[in-house]
Amino acid sequence: MTHTHDITRRNFIVGTAAAGAGLTLGFYAPLGGTAPLAAEQAHEVNAWVVVKPDDTVVIRIARSEMGQGTLTGLAQLVAEELECDWSKVTTEYPTPGQNLARGRVWGSFFTTGSRGIRGSHEYVRQGGAAARQLLIEAAAIRWKAEPAECQTAASVITHVPTGRTTTYGAVAGEAADLAAPFDVALKDPKDWKIAGKPLPRLDTADKVTGKQVYGTDINLPGMLNAAIKACPVFGGTLKNYDEAKVSRMPGVRKIVPVGDDAVAVVADTWWRAQKALDALPVTWDFGPNAKASSTDSAQTLRQGLEAKDAYIGNRAGDIDAALANAATRVEADYAYPHQAHATMEPMNATALWTKNKCEVWCPTQSGEAALAATARAAGLPRSRCDVYKLHLGGGFGRRGAFHDFVEQAVTIAKELPGTPVKLIWSREEDMTHDHYHPLTQARLVGALDENGDLTGLRVRISGQSIIASVMPGRMSSGADMFVFQCLAKGGDHAISYDIPNLLFDHAMHNPHVPPGFWRGVNANQNVVYMECFIDELAHAAGKDPLAFRRKLLSKNPKSLAVLDAVAERAGWDKPAQAGVGRGLAVCKAYGSYVAACAEVSLKDTRDLKIHRIVAATDPGVAVNPRQIEMQMEGSFVYGLSALLYGECTVKEGRIEQQNFDSYEVMRLAEMPQVETIVMPSGGFWGGVGEPTIAVAAPAVLNAIFAASGKRFRQVPLKNAGLRPT
Amino acid sequence: MVKLNVNGEAVDLDVEEDTPLLWALREHLDLTGTKYGCGIAQCGACAVHIDGEVVLSCALPIDSIPKGAKIVTIEGLSPKGDHPIQKAWVELDVPQCGYCQPGIIMTAAALLAKNPKPSDAEIDEAITNICRCGTYARIRQGIHRAAGRRV
Structure with a gap:
């Protein structure tokens, strides 16, 4: 039992420590009471690491596990620095009440924005390293030896000059009494033995027997x-x-x-x-919203495409001159609907x-x-x-x-x-009272010179702001800069392409349907807009979509590398089989570089077959490549469900779709073959759970065009009569 | 009073006869491995076996279950969680959030019981469950891996 508020390091007691044991943990632990008796004594070496006499190591995980594998990844990072026996690692969630009482010793609990690992890797590794140092020190005191003469491996401490050994479990009680080290050195990821490896998840066993408690x-x-x-x-x-x-x-x-x-x-x-x-x-x-409808919202957003006032998100050069001087001018409007999260657990x-x-x-x-x-x-x-x-x-x-x-x-x-x-909540309540994917439209205008090179790009986004609704305090002078995900000048969501003249702005229109952060968030629609339009420009210029993109990425080697990787694996330089079209998409999102190449065919203008997807990601550091592959695979299900089916429409002020019969999602039979390439280039920490979703839809849309000559600019495709086969 | 046979045990339940089997299992027998996902037999999170057939328990009134029918839930699929499907699932780390997996595992186990070596097309037809995390690729691999092992 861990739920006491006056935890002291000496008497910290852990009972049930299995991952997800929050159920057992909370039950009989009165707030502010004394620590309940547990079957066996365990010692909190520091906030992140609890060690039992049998060398079981309980690693505290502040972020939440929702399938993305963060629990295992964070445990790997702590265990790597701790040098404990991985086969005896379990995990537990500290509570936010404990975090409050202990001065936020576990930092942020927020598990959003693909930040579970990239937002906490440094301090959790320091936690593991500090605990290791304390355990070594405790052993050295026992042996009257120098800590520097000790080595650790798999929860065993060895005094090298004498060959004496002890275990973490044996000295944890003494280690818990020592003062925390001021400074710890972290390993170079190239020396990792536990982190960086495709280890199995820690939370699988109970999920296949029905024992996992939700x-x-x-x-x-x-x-x-x-x-x-x-x-x-x-x-x-x-x-x-x-x-x-x-x-x-x-x-x-x-x-x-x-x-x-x-x-x-x-x-x-x-x-x-x-x-x-x-x-x-x-x-x-x-x-007041009793008459609101999707038709009205669409009309309002269309006006926003031409509105005078808009917040500028990114600007370079002179877009008006570039458009005026264009040899070829290309223009297109796109739209993206409200979508429900539809978590399986309501x-x-x-x-x-x-x-x-x-x-x-x-x-x-x-x-x-x-x-x-x-x-x-x-x-x-x-x-x-x-x-x-x-x-x-x-x-x-x-x-x-x-x-x-x-x-x-x-x-x-x-x-x-x-x-x-x-x-x-019933499923109906869940689906009709969500905070939905924001509703937006976009108008894109591009300027090509006589060589078919892109000289200017104008993007007007019209529609909903999540931040204005959810976190108004984060608005900057009335603008929601988060609207420009994947279109920004720099940062985690920087535009990939080098375009001399550009203007991206946002005419804000907030319909009454509450918006929310929906896995991938604004990257989802913005990368559809950008990557499909880049494809349109390439075709207008009479250029190969890969070559057209490569030229625009010449100053962005990491994006170029992921794009080249998918093109090479997909065999871009060889023709696809008859009737099959290939489409590309690339972006930087949540700090990672991602790309996809889709192969599709379209029969009788309605039967869509997605044959194959190749996806690459460079997340900088890969903590668990297997989990990254799983996130990439799953991203295509989430992202393509959105492309094929995802739409919540409004009639008389309410959401029309109530359950999975009217809000369809992708099922196994429609799942394309997905090949993943995890290519960490090192030196930075990018997110994994969300970035790939953004390239799923545009890669397929571009492939549909390559296969059929049909350009679909509105999500979802079911409205255009397309059905996956 | 309704009599059922669940996971090999005879049980008496004091519930209204229109109670869906799902809620009888979850709320009266404390068998919470079987999940509520939609309530209209669309998502498959509530799949159990009745006499070896996959049944979506969320839309099945308890009084429509034939007398003596043998109901098996995820808790009763194998004594130690070692059904070939469950083993393959662990080996491949199939689950992500895991909420839909009991229903999918029950559906896959029933498929293998009838068809020890299902083709991709047969898997497509049998596994219509919804998984929002998108574990479909590994579900397919898991079924192929478990196929041929003794069920």
Whole structure:
């Protein structure tokens, strides 16, 4: 049991330490109480490393595991510096309450923006290195020897001059009493033995037996279950409901309004709660957005393509002159819809509220934001609340910035003091109350000179700003610079191409549908716009799309390298088989360089076959190449689901798609062959979970054009009658 | 009172007869390995076996289950989590978030029981489950790897 707030290094006790054991961890540990007795003593060597007498090493993981493999990667980084026995490594989540109480010793819990590893690699490695130094020091004190004379390997400490040995487990208690070293040296990645290797994940075993406990699986003594329905129109409110109609249905305990826009039924089981909720007559005030529709939003965004006022995101040279002097001018409009995250595990949280404290069990990409949401809804200071994280059944950005489900669960639990309440959203609730992929359109105008070289590019983005809605404090003078992902002058999302004259700007129009961070975020639409239009320009110039791009990448060797890698593997220099077209896409996103080459054919103008995808990524440092391959493979499912099917439309102010029958996603039969090339060039740390999604759709769209001569400029393709075969 | 045979044990359940099997398993028998994903038999996260056939338990009222039918859930698929599918899944690190995997493993196990060496086309037809992390490529590899090993 780890949940005590007054943890001292000496008496820190660990009970269950299996990954994802948040369930067991939180149960009987009263906030601020003493450490409960555990079966065996374990010692916290430092915040990151706990060692048991049998040399089991428990590595603390602050970021969340939602499938992306960060848990294993971070453990590898700590274990590498610690030089422990990898076969005896387990992991656990510290709680955000503990982090608060200990001065944020674990840093940020945020697991968004592909930053799990790239945002914490340095301090977690330092944590492992410092723990190793403490363990060596403890052994040296025992031996009355010099620490510098000791070596470590696989949790064994050897005093080289005498050949004496001991283990981490034997000296951990003494190490825990020593003062932390001021400074530790980190290994050069070329010397890594645990990190950098394609090791199996630490969290697989329980995921194949059904033992893995997700938020929806929590079962606490005396727990009740809640089902919820919020006003189907965003911005509407709850008027009233007829409680008498359902209060005598089996298992029903309580019906509670939640905030000003939702109502929940609490029952002994979730099924009974949902059944009663379905039968509950509810009247809503649909509010000012009751007539809103996708058609209206599209119309407004189209006006934005020509609006005078816009925020400038990137500018170089003189775009007006370049366009005026162009030998050939190319222009095209593109559009990208709202899309739902549709995590397989619907939103859920379990809350236990009393006057003095509030505890929450939930899947979250940000324990700290979940804690803040808990405190807010509980009406208690954060120091009297805590959140026990569970592995997520999918995150994709839905569970990072938004903890609406946590606030709801706490609000409901507040009506039942001392009784834990588990809130699960139905799939319909989940799909119609998401924070959706932002809605945008783009107009691109390019200038080619008489040699067919690109001399100028104008990109107008019209549409929604996530930051304006979610983090208004991060706006810069009214502008959302995050809108320009993959179009920026520099940084993690710099434009890949060297174009002498350019102007990229954003006419902001925010429809009432709440936007959110959706795996890949603005890179998704921006790379469709940019990479498909570059393809259009190449064809207008009569040039090979690879050669056209290569010339524009001459000052960007890393992007060039990933592009060349996919072209070479795909056999770009040889013709594709008859009827098959190849398409390329390249970008820098989340600090990594990625490219893809797709091979597709289109039959009878509707049957789309994606034969093969070759994808390359240069994330700088590759902590676990196998996990990177898995993220790249999965990125094509997420990204191509979006391209083929992904669209949430609005009618009468509400989202029309309610479940997987109307919000289709890619299934196994449609999965193309994906070949991955992981090519870390070293020297920087890029993200992995999101970048590749951005190249999935444009590579396929460009391949469709190569195969059929048809240029599709609107996502999803189902609206153009295309179906994968 | 409804009588069921789940993972080899006879159980009595005090539930309404229209309760879907999924919720009977999860909320009355504490067998939470079987997941809720859609509630309308679309995603396959709730797949279990009834007399060896794959059934989507989220849309199956408990009173429609024939008397004496043998229900097997992910918890009962193998005594030690060592069904060839489960072993192949571990070897290839198939799961990412893992939420859909119990349903997919049950579906794949039923396929192999009937068809020890399925072709790619047969796998396409049998595995219609949704996985949002996108583990499909490894699911296919995992089924091929498990095929031919003794089930």
